Amino acid sequence: MKPTNIKDPEYFHKVVDCQYACPAHTPVPEYIRLIASQRYTDAYMVNWESNVFPGVLGRTCDRPCEPACRRGRVEEEPVAICRLKRVAADNKEDVTGLLPAAGKSNGKKIALVGAGPASLTVARDLAPLGYELHIYDENAHGGGFMRSQIPSFRLPEEVLDEEVGYITDNGNVTTHYKQRVDSLKSLLGKDYDAVFVGSGAPRGRDLPGLPGRDEGAESIHIGIDWLASVAFEHRSKVGKKVIVLGGGNTAMDCCRTARRIGGADVKVIVRSPFADMKASPWEKDDAVAEDIPIIDNHVPLEFVIEEGKLVGMRFDRVKAEYDDKGKRSLISTGEEPAFYPCDEVLVAIGQENSFPWIERDIDIEFDKWDLPRLDAATFQSTNPKVFFGGDAAFGPENIITAVAQAHQAAISIDLFCRGEKLDSRPAPNVNLVSQKMGIHEWSYDNAVCDDQRYLVPHAEKSAALKDRKLEVELGFSTETGFEEAQRCLNCDVQTVFTDNLCIECDACVDICPTECINFIENGAEADLRGRLRMPANNSEQDLYVSGKLPTGRIMAKDENVCLHCGLCAERCPTSAWDMQKFLYQVSKASLIPGLPE
Amino acid sequence: MSYVRPAFRHPESKTNAEGFTRQDYEGALSTLCAGCGHDSVSSGIVDACFELGVWPHRVAKISGIGCSSKTPTYFLGKSHGFNSVHGRMPSVATGANMANGEMAYIGISGDGDSASIGLGQFGHVARRNLNMVYIVENNGCYGLTKGQDSATTDVGSKSKKGDPNPFEAIDLCAMALQLGATFVARSFSGDKEQLVPLIKAAMTHNGFAFIDVISPCVTFNNTPASSKGYEFVRDHIEATGKMDFVPVRSEITANYEPGFTKEITLHYGSVIHLYKDDKLDCTDRGSAMRAIQEHNDKGRILTGLLYVDPDSKDFHKVQQTVKQPLRDLDEEDLCPGARALNAINGSLR
Structure with missing residues (x-):
């Protein structure tokens, strides 16, 4: 392999898994450290510069950062990034002057x-x-x-x-x-x-061809329109028995809203298997916690109308089969169609x-x-x-x-x-600066905390179900927020290797808790990945490769489960390893204040 | 600020045949200087024990005084340990081995501990062929007292202080060979590919297994003019033929590289495979002594397995002492009674 070009900002950007996965590339570890030091306003502004709606997103984001979080590869659960964002928003001071x-x-x-x-x-x-x-x-x-x-x-x-x-x-x-x-x-x-x-x-998708759709029109609603009519208070109640069709987040919002405005028996009925549903796992959990059964593998057959009134729905029971390419087809089990009685149906099967x-x-x-x-x-x-x-x-x-x-x-x-070419896009703002303060001392908290992910408290269920406007998630307290922030591995504090300083003493190899670092004969990437101390099987994560060292070998580091604990740099006698904080900001049309000095 | 080793390990870490992880063989975080060769030796011991699948509680680590002798704290944290008096590790190891011959004994010493204050003890434990691994972490200086030249510093070698050493060096491998050690090797802390199989073979050897590991002192003796610095050693090192260690329990199915010439079966059935090396017959003590001398004359450092006696008889065997742990001997064993005494007396009449 050729030596890694760490001057390309995308290399270290990719190491910061959460930030790389975020569509807006919010500098996540940067604001998490600010939360840990109780600088909530600063943490908020780092967010605001990047994602504009930290308070909203701290509650509602789809969180592509969390499945990407390195912590999820080292232990069971990623850092609760989204909820930490809310801690910043909830505890900030007045920001209007900023x-x-x-x-x-x-x-x-x-x-x-x-x-x-x-x-x-x-x-x-x-x-x-x-x-x-x-x-x-x-x-x-x-x-x-x-x-x-x-x-x-x-x-x-x-x-x-x-x-x-x-x-x-x-x-x-x-x-x-x-x-x-x-x-x-x-x-x-x-x-x-x-x-x-x-x-x-x-435009919410409908089921126009399904028998009974027109006759039952009065009791059948498009999910997003129905949610809007509740939000704008054009509608304040729903039938006792409600069926919600669909498996996405809108379906989860529909069923939970229905529970709050009169739906006593609310069911989500979805075509796909439970595991394939598009809704975020935590939204499914929250729905189930509010006594809403999710019935999977049921394909709608008809709206059942009696005496001009919707009385229920009939479903074909199916099972999912996957071909070699993973493409799914839903095959009827051939069983008797299932009937579920209802007063109203909310159709939340997508929008376009x-x-x-x-x-x-x-x-x-x-x-x-x-x-x-x-x-x-x-x-x-x-x-x-x-x-x-x-x-x-x-x-x-x-x-x-x-x-x-x-x-x-x-x-x-x-x-x-301004009459300029649109393809001359501005480069990102980047900065890379050493965190070394002295012996055993770094300007970031390099200790790796062993705590499991903290749970966020919820409002009392009986009270929440009575009040459509009562927020269910209560957010972390500042104390829990600190503990959770400590779980962050600081992946933006990069392990930077300078090959001409290295004396190949192996101290970094010996100390590395996750055996990421190797001194090894060079080879093609696939070959090198297989020969490392711990084979680098996660091909989504890069290998950091140095130039040739005095013994003819190279340094190869698998970025996959590096804990950014800094022990390699700590044990390096020549500072060939250094821990350097990498900041990456997507350029905006204007300079927005965000990062504290 | 933190200087604590995180608890997380690589999620794909394997367990060995006995169900232990590599972490089960680790010790406390080292407090030696960053880059110290001794930490690499500790790590090599961890690798060797993990790969061999030894039970941590069946190992005892014994050391004397010095930087090297601190290191048993930094590996095999679940094993027994005894940090003894300066240069007196061999006596303690001998006592322990006599009391319980079923344990594995790893003695860790340094050039000061073995070649100066403990030279006498070193000589006698070698000639008694006590069943132990004896590792000298040899950095050619007294690191713990700020880098004075030691008894293994080569003539003319300069430490950080800058004065060339005027005295002849003691070659511990040559001494061990002369004194009758039955397994003698030399290695370099910067070459774990060689060191780890040597430690494994040494741990399997039945008798006194001596490894002199050149282990640079980064703080006081890693200058370009020092013959025990990383740069000098790498420039002057030569290895005997490549060696593979095949533990007894593994099935030998591999196709060996061409040039494989010799197989040495150790006491418990493990095998050392040696690749072609014209200069040295490592089952011949004389050949090993000559090879060391020849390389020394040329200013080269010969590393690798230098000598092994596969038919070695350890101290227990020679002395006809009971290898069974003394604590397991009950009254019947210790006091066999009047009938046994009469039988002995009868045999003498």
Whole structure:
């Protein structure tokens, strides 16, 4: 293998598993250390710079960081990253003075369609640059699906209002609420320099062909629309017996909401096996904890109508079979169809994009799925003035993905308005600095804590089920937050090896608790992986390879389960190993304050 | 700030044939200087014991005084240990072995402990062929008292202080051979591929197994002009033929590399495979002594297995003492009664 090029910021970025997995690449270990030192405001601002909605995401994020967390490969459970983010948000002081001011006008006007996470992020990134930003939304408040679809028992309104307000209170941002954009053509006809479409994926899938669908229409609802009608208080009760169709997070929100507004017997019925359900494991757990059975392997056959009224549903019982490529098919077991009585059905089987308000003669090309054709890096459509982001861009994802896309769209809009090329994207901000303070002393807490993942307390179930707005998860106390923060392995504190200092004494090899470090004859990667002290079987994790050493061997380190404990550097007599903190920040359109000095 | 070894180990760590993990053979975290060769020797002992599958509670570690003699704390934390008086490790090991011949004994010493204050003890334990592994962690200086030249420092070698050593060095391998040791090897702490099989073979040998391990002192004796620094040793090292150690329980199915010429079966049935080496017949004491001298004359350091007597008879056998632990002897064994006495007396009439 060739020596690893550690000057390429992507190498060490990849070692920070959580940050690398995060669509917005939030510097997770950095803010976790700040939480451990009780600097909640600083921790919050590190988040805010990167993901814009720390309070919201600390409760509702899909957490792609957690399955990636190295801790999950060393012991059973990853660090509770999401809940730590909430600790920062819950305990911060007033941050309004830290927010970027409205920039001096640059004479450019941007329209943003939809007031969801994508548009708000674009607005935040562009406001300091002096753009005049106009956000249009059909609802009375900003937040988009964070408000309409995420129930208050998971995300209290005050938290959302506060974080939306940090953006809309900026002097360069004007909101046009209760104004639905019905025609992009007419919007383009106004004097905007660019338009950002962040209108989400607003259409919930239905089961139009299923027998009884039309006759039972009054008692059958599309999940996301139903959640919105509850959130906006157009609806305050539901039948006693409720069936929720679907296995995603929307289904979990539907069933739990139904339990709070009158549903005594609420069931989730899903086509796929339980393990294949799209819902996050913790959301499934929370639903089950509220006495909601999840019945898997049931495919809907018909809505059963008696005397013009919905009385239940019939399902075909199936089992999942997987072919060689892992593709699943659901095969009927041939048993008698199962009947479940119900008063109402909530259909939460997915959602999709829908652009009836975009005319097809305004140079925006659509593909065969009727989605706009976009540049995957710049988010520009075929009409150079129109940019997309969030669910409206490439279909439904999640908040953190919407934010990440919107950062890129904001950069594109700024480049476009300045007449520059969109493909000249700014490089990330990186920094790499030694943590050595003295003998046995590092400026990070290098001790590896053995604690298991801490559980977050929940509100009393009987009280929670009575009040749709009572938040269920109570969040970590600052004490538990500290303990959980200590579980972080500080993967951003990198083991940096300088080959011309090494005397090959083996001290690092002998001390390394996870046997990551090897001094070995060089070879091709596959060969080298197999010859290490502990074979490097996780091919998703890189090998860190040095140049040739005096004995002709090389140093090869498997990054997979390195604990970043610093003992290699501690035992190195020549400082060939050093622990250096690596900071990686995705560049934004404007400089957002975030990192403390 | 922390200087604590984390509890986590590689999740794919294996257990050995006896069900132990490598961690079961580790000791406390070393307090020696960073980069000390002795820590590599400790790690080599851990590897050897893990791979052999010895039971930690069936091993006793015995040492004298010095940096080297501190190291038993840093390996085999679940074994027995005795940190004895300076240079007196062999006496304690002898006593322990006489009291219980069923244990494995690992003596750890240094060049000061064995070649200066303990030279007499070293000589006698070698000639008695006590069944033990005797490892000298040889760094050519008194590290614990700030790096004075020791009895194994080569003539002209310069430590950090900078004065060339005027005295002849004691070659402990040559001495051991002359005094009748039945297993003699030399190795280098920076070469575990050689060291670990040697320790395994030594632990399996029935008799006195001596390994002189050149183990650089990074703090006081790792200068370019020192003959026991990492750089010098690497530049001047030569190895006897490559060696494989095959423990008794493994089935021999491997195809050996071409050039494999010799097989030595040790007392308990384990086998040492040796690869072609023209210069040395390592079952011939004289050949080993000549090879050491020839390399020494050329300024080279000869490492590897130098001599082994597969038919070695250990101290118990020679003395006809009971190998069974003394604590297991009951009254009937110790006092066989009037009939036995009469039988003895009868035989003398």
